[in-house]
Amino acid sequence: MRALVVYESLWGNTKQVARAVADRLGGVGTVDIVDSDAAPTTVDGYDLLVVGGPTHAFSMTRAATRAEAVKSHSAPHAPARGIREWLNELTRPAAAIPAVTFDTRVDKPRMPGSAAKAARHELRSLGFETVVKQETFxxxxYEGPLLEAELERASAWAGEAIAALGL
Incomplete structure (x- = not known):
């Protein structure tokens, strides 16, 4: 199995989750992990795509929400191309491959919306198989850190995805 993990991260929390997922996937194959700025716009040759990003304003980030995170919340990094823009540039795969999505979200106050759910919808419209439900960490x-045991939960979720997809 060859997997591609694409993530967007402003404070590093989503990156940590992406690494935990990639580490678990690495137990069954080769994994390439890249941030959304460096992600390829074609995924041909991969057997699994994993996409993760933070939830901002009830969905995937936008350039304006990333800029606001830097300005008002001192985010140390704002990608030039978030997962929303990357998905808009992503070409339809030659053959349908499975894709799973995750997001990171503020624990309290609990807010509606999900970057992972929106990304899953976009991937489905591009012809990816999205049978595994998205997950939130x-x-x-705003800045984190992740809640206790979230990285362990991310690893377990990746294992469940592998099993559900028969990889």
Whole structure:
């Protein structure tokens, strides 16, 4: 199995989750992990796509929400191309491959919306198989850190995805 993990991260929390997922996937194959700025716009040759990003304003980030995170919440990094823009550039795969999505979200207050759900919908419209339900990993406040045991939960979720997809 060859997997591609694409993530967008402003404070590093989503990157940590992406690494935990990639580490678990690495137990059954080769994994390439890249941030959304560096992600390829074609996924031909991969057997699995994993996409993760933070939830901003009830969905995937936009350039304006990333800029606001830097300005008002001191985010140390704002990708030029988030997963929303990357998905808009992604070409339809030559053959349908499975895709799974995750997001990171503020734990309290609980807010509606999900970057992972929106990304899953976009991937489905591009012809990816999206049978595995998206997952959310919680952070303390805007900047984090991740809640206790979220990285372990991310690894377990990746294992469940592998099993559900028969990889």
């Amino acid at each position: 919680r952070v303390h406040g």
